[in-house]
Amino acid sequence: xxNQFIGTSSIAYGVPVMIMGTGSVVGxxxxxxxxxxxxxxxxxxxDDMFGADSWEKAESMLQTKAVEKTLEKVELKAKDVxxxxxxxxxxxxxxxxxxxxxxxxxxxxxxxxxxxxxxALILASMAIAGGFADTTMALTSSHFASAQKEFRFPLxxxxxxxxxxxxxxxxxxxFVLQSSEFEGxxxxxxxxxxxxxxxxxxxxxxxxxxxxxxxxxxxxAMAPAAAWTIATNLKDFGRRVEDYDAIITxxxxxxxQEALYTLLEQEQIDIRDRHYDCGVLMYDSxxxxxxxxxxxxxxxxxxxxxxxxxxxxxxxWKRILFVPTGALLNKTSFNEGQNVxxxxxxxxxxxx
Amino acid sequence: xxNQFIGTSSIAYGVPVMIMGTGSVVGxxxxxxxxxxxxxxxxxxxDDMFGADSWEKAESMLQTKAVEKTLEKVELKAKDVxxxxxxxxxxxxxxxxxxxxxxxxxxxxxxxxxxxxxxALILASMAIAGGFADTTMALTSSHFASAQKEFRFPLxxxxxxxxxxxxxxxxxxxFVLQSSEFEGxxxxxxxxxxxxxxxxxxxxxxxxxxxxxxxxxxxxAMAPAAAWTIATNLKDFGRRVEDYDAIITxxxxxxxQEALYTLLEQEQIDIRDRHYDCGVLMYDSxxxxxxxxxxxxxxxxxxxxxxxxxxxxxxxWKRILFVPTGALLNKTSFNEGQNVxxxxxxxxxxxx
Numbered sequence: 049x050x051n052q053f054i055g056t057s058s059i060a061y062g063v064p065v066m067i068m069g070t071g072s073v074v075g076x077x078x079x080x081x082x083x084x085x086x087x088x089x090x091x092x093x094x095d096d097m098f099g100a101d102s103w104e105k106a107e108s109m110l111q112t113k114a115v116e117k118t119l120e121k122v123e124l125k126a127k128d129v130x131x132x133x134x135x136x137x138x139x140x141x142x143x144x145x146x147x148x149x150x151x152x153x154x155x156x157x158x159x160x161x162x163x164x165x166x167x168a169l170i171l172a173s174m175a176i177a178g179g180f181a182d183t184t185m186a187l188t189s190s191h192f193a194s195a196q197k198e199f200r201f202p203l204x205x206x207x208x209x210x211x212x213x214x215x216x217x218x219x220x221x222x223f224v225l226q227s228s229e230f231e232g233x234x235x236x237x238x239x240x241x242x243x244x245x246x247x248x249x250x251x252x253x254x255x256x257x258x259x260x261x262x263x264x265x266x267x268x269a270m271a272p273a274a275a276w277t278i279a280t281n282l283k284d285f286g287r288r289v290e291d292y293d294a295i296i297t298x299x300x301x302x303x304x305q306e307a308l309y310t311l312l313e314q315e316q317i318d319i320r321d322r323h324y325d326c327g328v329l330m331y332d333s334x335x336x337x338x339x340x341x342x343x344x345x346x347x348x349x350x351x352x353x354x355x356x357x358x359x360x361x362x363x364x365w366k367r368i369l370f371v372p373t374g375a376l377l378n379k380t381s382f383n384e385g386q387n388v389x390x391x392x393x394x395x396x397x398x399x400x
Numbered sequence: 401x402x403n404q405f406i407g408t409s410s411i412a413y414g415v416p417v418m419i420m421g422t423g424s425v426v427g428x429x430x431x432x433x434x435x436x437x438x439x440x441x442x443x444x445x446x447d448d449m450f451g452a453d454s455w456e457k458a459e460s461m462l463q464t465k466a467v468e469k470t471l472e473k474v475e476l477k478a479k480d481v482x483x484x485x486x487x488x489x490x491x492x493x494x495x496x497x498x499x500x501x502x503x504x505x506x507x508x509x510x511x512x513x514x515x516x517x518x519x520a521l522i523l524a525s526m527a528i529a530g531g532f533a534d535t536t537m538a539l540t541s542s543h544f545a546s547a548q549k550e551f552r553f554p555l556x557x558x559x560x561x562x563x564x565x566x567x568x569x570x571x572x573x574x575f576v577l578q579s580s581e582f583e584g585x586x587x588x589x590x591x592x593x594x595x596x597x598x599x600x601x602x603x604x605x606x607x608x609x610x611x612x613x614x615x616x617x618x619x620x621a622m623a624p625a626a627a628w629t630i631a632t633n634l635k636d637f638g639r640r641v642e643d644y645d646a647i648i649t650x651x652x653x654x655x656x657q658e659a660l661y662t663l664l665e666q667e668q669i670d671i672r673d674r675h676y677d678c679g680v681l682m683y684d685s686x687x688x689x690x691x692x693x694x695x696x697x698x699x700x701x702x703x704x705x706x707x708x709x710x711x712x713x714x715x716x717w718k719r720i721l722f723v724p725t726g727a728l729l730n731k732t733s734f735n736e737g738q739n740v741x742x743x744x745x746x747x748x749x750x751x752x
Contacts, residue, residue: 051531053482057506059532102736130405131604139491139550140730141511142738145607149741154409154604156519157511157743159493167508171523178530179403180411197732198491252483252506255497378492380549384454386494389501391509 051177055284057251064228064246064400065173068237071117072353073110074346075192075218077338081331086354087219088117096191096218104142107191110220110346111136111147114187118222122237126151129224130181130234133172135164136189136345137216138198139378143189147220153185161374162270162299163253164188165349166393169223169370173247173395176227182234189220190344199263199379213264214301214327215338219346221353228400241361244400251281251394255376258390263375263382266343267304267327270373273390274300275311277371281394282317293365295319296356298348298372298392299327301340326351326372348372360399367398403529407636410603416580416752417525417599421592423469424705425462426698427544427570429690433683438706439571440469448543448570456494459543462572462698463488463499466539470574474589478503481576482533482586485524487516488541488697489568490550491730495541499572505537513726514622514651515605516540517701518745521575521722525599525747528579534586541572542696551615551731565616566653566679567690571698573705580752593713596752603633603746607728610742615727615734618695619656619679622725625742626652627663629723633746634669645717647671648708650700650724650744651679653692678703678724700724712751719750 049062072087079090091098098109111134119126132151135158136143144157160167168186175181193203195216201207224237228246256276260269274297282289289295300308305325312319326348327341352370359365373392382388401414424439431442443450450461463486471478484503487510488495496509512519520538527533545555547568553559576589580598608628612621626649634641641647652660657677664671678700679693704722711717725744734740 053531053533057482102732104732104736105738130409135511137492138730139732140489140513140728142728142730142733145728145741145743146733146738149607149609152606154606155743156523156604159487159509159511161492171508174526174530174532178526178532179405179414180526180530181405252508254504254506255501257501376492376494376497378490378494380454380456380491381494381498384456386457386498389497391497391507 056280058249058281058284060249061177064248065176065225066228066244066246068224068226069118069122069240070221070223070353070357071114071121072221072350073113073117073219074350078217078219078330081336083330083355089113103191103194103197104138107143107189107194108147111143111187111189114220114222115148115151118224121240122224124235124237126153128234129153129183129185131156131175132185132187133158133168134187135159135168137195160391160393161376162343162345163372163374163391163393164345166372166395169395170250170252170393172225176225182226184225185222187222188345188349190216190346192216192218195344210264211339212303214266214299214340214343216344217330217342217347217350219350221349243361245357245360246400247395248398249285249396251277251284253277253392255389255391257387260388263377263388266375267301267340268307269375269388270390271300271304271307272311273392274308274371274373277392277394279315279317281369289317289319292367292369294322294324294368296324296326296368296370299343300325300373301327303340370395370397408632410601410633410636412601413529417528417577418580419597420576420578420589421470421474422573422575422705422709423466423473424573424702425465425469425571426702430569430571430682433688435682435707441465455543455546455549456490459495459541459546460499462543463496463539463541466572466574467500467503470576473592474576476587476589478505480586481505481535481537483508483527484537484539485510485520486539487511487520489547512743512745513728514695514697515724515726515743515745516697518724518747521747522602522604522745524577528577534578536577537574539574540697540701542568542698544568544570547696562616563691564655566618566651566692566695568696569682569694569699569702571702573701595713597709597712598752599747600750601748603629603636605629605744607741607743609739612740615729615740618727619653619692620659621727621740622742623652623656623659624663625744626660626723626725629744629746631667631669633721641669641671644719644721646674646676646720648676648678648720648722651695652677652725653679655692722747722749
């Protein structure tokens with residue numbers, strides 16, 4: 049069957065692209081949260097340095113470990129992966145470039161802010177579905193301390209953050225993709241799941257700007273983009289909300305998700321009974337002082353890797369819509385008074 | 401015919417992806433160079449502000465203008481473009497996100513440093529060749545002043561640059577792609593060329609680190625990556641140097657290209673008689689004070705748009721290998737003593 053582009057922005061793959069395996073590495077704080085037992089590796093040090101001597105190098109180390117862990121689980125070597133699609137939040141993607149360099153896998157550097165895990169899964173699955181590769185990997189990371197330094201102030205400054213701010217997740221996760229009709233000279237990966245889990249379609253997002261100027265209020269900056277991508281996905285595929293067992297946004301947090309419900313209501317779409325937000329799932333909001341919840345490129349990636357895919361594997365869910373969300377800004381754009389627009393990329397993942 | 405992945409990192413498209421049209425906008429300094437008459441628009445102000453009130457917004461304006469110019473030439477509206485693949489040099493891709501937002505085209509944000517135009521052309525052509533879209537656009541930009549501020553010092557500081565440093569090109573160029581076997585509900589673009597020019601294959605690059613620590617010496621930092629991509633392309637496609645009428649690197653400049661020749665010699669490859677470098681082509685090194693030549697995401701893109709494609713159109717060249725080159729660093733990685741690795745993406749463009 050041929051790939052088809054449908055509606056405004058969606059693609060239905062002719063043949064599902066299988067997620068053969070995934071690996072995740074997170075920091076101590078993430079390990080102390082409700083999903084703590086689900087990750088493949090949890091840092092033990094309170095400063096999450098992972099043996100590096102700077103925050104940026106620590107984030108690169110997270111990516112290195114996530115690639116190693118993922119390859120180990122699918123029983124492949126780096127040379128078996130044809131293309132790597134990876135990005136992070138740091139300027140000029142340095143967490144990725146220095147983190148993946150030694151694997152020598154041809155690399156597509158991506159930036160979609162905290163939606164990058166969605167962008168990476170879309171492009172890595174397109175590469176498989178288009179017949180451009182037999183094996184690809186999607187990878188993203190974020191680190192609380194490197195993100196604070198990049199976007200706000202170094203931790204040493206001791207700046208106070210408002211309660212509606214989110215907490216950048218320290219973590220990285222990788223995903224190895226192959227076609228369900230795998231052929232090729234290279235090695236078939238070991239399927240880490242008891243069932244076949246695959247990407248059957250995608251809805252790349254567009255930039256949506258609602259005029260939010262407060263860079264701490266990421267949830268509200270990204271909610272309009274998430275609403276657009278969810279509504280567009282449903283329309284393009286001719287599906288109802290009930291056709292998904294779960295619709296999962298990236299890191300809207302507790303405040304952003306309320307904004308999302310309100311915006312979708314205007315289009316007669318109600319996802320409340322099956323909506324989850326990775327930023328909310330990541331921490332225990334009662335016991336952990338993370339304000340509005342988790343955020344960052346690593347947030348949605350680690351929750352998908354360690355938790356969401358397992359609910360598909362267990363059979364609890366059959367089909368989900370995964371919608372990582374990103375806020376588009378940098379320190380300069382914020383200081384120059386620019387808005388904080390959002391973008392969200394949709395990925396349909398199901399048991400196949 | 402089906403798409404095929406061949407050798408280490410290359411893809412041969414089953415059906416060529418046509419470059420239907422392209423538009424470029426550059427600054428005053430670029431307009432004063434030897435290619436000045438070739439660009440679609442040249443800024444007239446000495447400060448290249450393009451009506452904006454900051455360097456970053458000026459770069460966004462370059463992207464806006466490049467999209468408008470490109471769409472105008474191919475006689476399409478923004479809504480006819482299904483996906484936009486765009487990136488720039490600024491932290492968190494803000495030149496792109498703010499420059500393209502109003503077109504409301506679903507966006508894949510990319511970062512490959514100055515090789516981003518190659519990365520964008522590869523992914524935009526893959527989207528066409530894979531049957532994921534009928535029309536895509538690739539777009540990149542750079543701006544001398546925003547890049548100096550991002551990577552070194554604001555211009556107002558008056559910092560001195562060594563003679564082996566390159567000069568970031570102020571410019572942006574867009575490329576509209578459609579399949580040579582176009583079908584679909586949307587509009588066929590007007591072919592801006594008198595002949596059919598298309599992308600027939602690609603060689604995505606990997607990161608190559610030769611231990612360069614001097615961030616001014618971009619040419620030498622990127623030359624090893626360019627050498628890898630050129631050698632890999634020749635091997636993967638089973639071609640000799642003579643099978644290309646020209647092999648064009650992005651922005652190695654006068655010093656980096658000597659390093660490239662030396663590295664390729666070690667593999668018994670001599671490209672001297674058909675090698676061009678966009679950074680060298682952009683300026684008149686005798687009359688313009690640009691040191692080692694042009695660089696930046698906009699450099700290779702604008703030279704391809706305004707000059708290289710025209711030499712294919714005129715029949716002077718039949719097939720070229722376009723290899724934009726990028727140096728992977730940011731201000732923090734440099735200050736923390738990290739190396740400056742390189743990456744280069746290869747695109748095979750020919751009359752079809």
